[in-house]
Amino acid sequence: MQEGFRIWANPSSPHAEGRKAKAALEDARTRVKAALGWDGEIIFTSGASEALWIALNRAKANRRIVSTVEHDAVFRAAPDAEIMPHGDGPLVSTANLRDALGGGGKAVVAVQHMNSETGVMQPLFELAPLVREAGGILLSDCSQSAGKHKLPDADMIVISAHKFGGPIGIGALLVRKFDMLEPGGGHERGYRQGTENLPAAMGMAAAIEKWRPEAAQPISAVGDTLTELADLVRERGGQVVNGGGMTSMFITAIAHPTLSAQAQLIRLDAMGFAVSAGSACSSGTLKKSRVLDAFGVSDEVASRTVRVSVGWNTTADELEQFKDAWISLT
DSSP states (O other): OHHHHHTOOOTTOOSHHHHHHHHHHHHHHHHHHHHHTOOSEEEEESSHHHHHHHHHHHBSOSEEEEETTSOHHHHHHOTTOEEEOOOSSSSOOHHHHHHHHTTOSOEEEEOOSBOTTTOBBOOHHHHHHHHHHTTOEEEEEOTTTBTTBOOOSOSEEEEEGGGGTOOTTOEEEEESOGGGBOOOSSBGGGTBOSOOOHHHHHHHHHHHHHTSTTTSOOOHHHHHHHHHHHHHHHHTTOEEOSTTOOBOSSEEEEEOSSOOHHHHHHHHHHTTOOOBSSOGGGTTOOSOOHHHHHTTOOHHHHTTEEEEEOOTTOOHHHHHHHHHHHHTTO
């Protein structure tokens, strides 16, 4: 990012400094694509929320279908979208998806990859063929999973740099082909408004390269410790709140046997641990999580549930200390 600030100029300017900035921007774009194994196009954005807005409002489709467990940013970007019933358990139902697609017209369908509150991974390999058979476009919010898990088979993918250790205020919309979108601005090949954030794009490229399997810090110890935490929670009379679905090693939701989520947050914060109730982006609310509601979690269990997430720099030792802190609350 320091290098980006040093050479900064408007990448759209035709003069020498602008061309130099443009070359650096394109280098960052190429590096992000290579690190993610993406062979389509990349539109840099100000974050995941803007990328979702572009995908949902510029896609060449006349219908928008979203799952019930999408991030709030999806519902803000497409407040009039058709909401697809979730089905039993934590996974999007293929039967419900077929029903939703049967309404006619070309649809852009939003199904997240990793849930931001529970870590549940959606089976996009099963859903993608159904969307394509109906002539639709599959959009997947991979803000939580990009760099940590292989990208799913989707036509448009949303990523956010700060989720993998990059700077805040930068994200991207990955799109198979530009012709899936209506142009809507003077930058990023005409698909975005606003001058590109060159320093942040360079920081994003540097960060995502550190998450590649051949370069990333070992995470198996962290994953093993998170599994041990889940076992400990059950032994102590608590619950792992995932509806029985397959979860990532980076996020889990646990319900204390007696303490409310707010009480846990206060006491854990005093011990130096930052957890949240529900989505980190809306943890200030006391309302029941819409996601837990869709997963069929009772109000009583939801009121005792906190979200534990592993950051890019979280260590196994820190998780061991968290286990001891959680035990002290039981």
